Amino acid sequence: MPLTRERLVPFIVAVALFMENMDSTVIATALPAIAADIGTSPIELKLAVTSYLLALAIFIPVSGWMADRFGARTIFRTAIVVFVAGSVLCAVSGALWHFVLARFLQGMGGAMMSPVGRLVLIRAVDKSKLVDAMALVTLPALIGPLLGPPLGGFLTTYASWHWIFFINVPIGIIGFVLVTKFVDNVKAEVPDPFDTVGMALVALGIGGLAFGSTVISVRVVPLAASLTLLAVGAAATFAYVLYARRAPAPVIDLSLLALPTFRAGVAGGFVFRVGAGALPFLMPLLLQIGFGMTPFESGMVTFATAFGAMVMKTLVPRILRRFGFRATMSVNALLAAGTIAACGLFVPGTPVWVMIAVLLTGGLFRSLQFTSVNTIAFADVEPRRMSRATSLASVSQQLSVSTGVTVGALALETAMAVRGDAALTAAAFPPAFATIGLIAAASLVFFLRMPADAGAELARRKGDRSAQD
Incomplete structure (x- = not known):
């Protein structure tokens, strides 16, 4: 098949997603080494994780308006430049607050990339094909998390953590060139006034x-x-x-939450991600500080989560067509939450293959849930409100992960205080994993309240079969 502009654009968008996803997983593996080098603790360094996600949540709302006003190509290229500049500043940081501010700049760049790509996809694809498109277009982006943990661990162990940020420079240059050549600078004829x-x-x-x-x-x-x-x-x-x-x-249209499917995707997705979002923060700390693994060894273990996510992406459309959104998301919320809580059962003597099996299984379930909530949110949104819907959904998604990191760290600190420990040990992690697992399971309440036939058009299910679920 010839490579047309329509076929290339989704993969160009994936270049931006690749940088973002790889960066988030690389830094999680390197947190202890970065903390030691800049003179702080891994728990305090969560400020850098939070500042990045916070910048995303703050600046995502304005990204849609900026794309309408200045054009998608202009905003995409600007976003890549800002993100790469933030990466370089992270690499040369020598203190906690320097690192926090550099991560915030990265987040500003990231905030301008993802929502624009998602909006282009939703507007270009028929609803009956949206599940397949969501699953397909995110596959290249999942290469980032797949490579992130082992690559971050390798660079931190055998070179220096600084290189995990410098690798964004060549990726950013490639993305900038592709966007310039293949992405149209589409603008809105009459953009809304800026709020x-x-x-x-x-x-x-x-x-x-x-x-x-x-x-x-x-x-x-x-x-x-x-x-x-x-x-x-x-x-x-x-x-x-x-x-x-x-x-x-x-700038954030809260009236969209009146739609049952949008409310389930955004509010239910928020609660689920609070639990799931803490896992990438807690797991490297457990493996490195609790179990004494090197960053590279830790990255090779957590590698299993991203691999499970990639495998599930090819199965999501078939699962949703067979069981429907409500049944799938309700049951899967409990299964995914169980695999999160199960990580608290890991002890220094747990075989590595057992940990890999749990993380791989968890990656499967969480991938299914993420794709489902990302898709169902737009089932009943009118085309004229789609830009505002993507902004609200993106803000909620990023804020939930930031909240998850905070909750996970707070659970660790509480466990340490109860035990009277002065330093972080493996004994503080089981209560933390149990806490975030329970939070993820609580999202079930939102999914059960969806109509029985929710998302039937998206999943391409027959009406009579949907009504029976």
């Missing part, structure tokens, strides 16, 4: 709540400052909810 007030309230709300909840437990700022951040975040969030009810074009 300045709404954007300010969203930034204050998300920033205050997410960052305040992170710094309150690591004592890098005074307690009063942490409480102030939380109070400002809560007040701004409440103010935005009131404001969005009367705004003609709010």
Whole structure:
């Protein structure tokens, strides 16, 4: 088949996703080494993880408007440049706050990449083919997480953690060239006016709540400052909810949550990701600090999770056509949560093959859940509201992962305090894994409330069969 622009664009978008996904998994494996080199602790270094996700959550809402106003190609190329610049600054950081700010810059670049690609996909693909498209277009991006843990561990163990950021430079250059050559600079004929007030309230709300909840437990700022951040975040969030009810074009359209399928995909997906999002943060710490593995050994073990995710991507369409969205997402939420909690049963004497088996199985279930919630959210969204829907879904997704990292770290700190431990040991991890597993399981409530035939058109199921599930 000839390589047309239509065939190439999804893979060009995947270049950006490749950088983002590989970067997030590479840094998780290298956290202990980075912390030791810049003079901080791995738990305090969660600020860098949170700052990246926080930047995504804050700047994703404006990315759709920027693409409509300035064109998709312009925003894509700018995003790649900003992301690569942040990567270089991460590599040359010598202190915690330098690293945190550099990761925030990376997040700004990442915020402009993913939503634009998702929006292009949703607008270009018929709903009856959306499940297959979602599963197919994310396969190249999964190469990042697949390579991330072993590559990050190898570079950290045998070279230097700095190289995990420098590798984004050649990838970014390739992406920049491909975007310039093959992506059209499509703009909206009449873009919505920019919601300045709404954007300010969203930034204050998300920033205050997410960052305040992170710094309150690591004592890098005074307690009063942490409480102030939380109070400002809560007040701004409440103010935005009131404001969005009367705004003609709010930057985050909360009225979309009235749709049962969108609410299940976004709200249920948020709760599930809070639990699942803590796993990449906790597992490398357990394997390296708790079990004494090298970063490379740790990366080779966690490699199994991404491999399981890749395998499941090819099976998702068939599973959803056979069982439907509601049944699949409800049962699978419990199965995925069980594999998360099972990681708390790992002890220093646990055979490596057992850990790999659990992580691989967990990767299968979590991949199925992620693809399902990402797809069902757009089942009943009207085309004219699709841009706002992708913005809200992307903000929720990124904020949930940030919350998961905070919850996972808080669970570790609580376990250490209860045990009276001065240093992090393997004994603190079982309660943490149990906590995030229970949180992931709680997402079941949202999935059970979906209609029985939810997403029948997306899964290409017959109406009479859907109604029976």
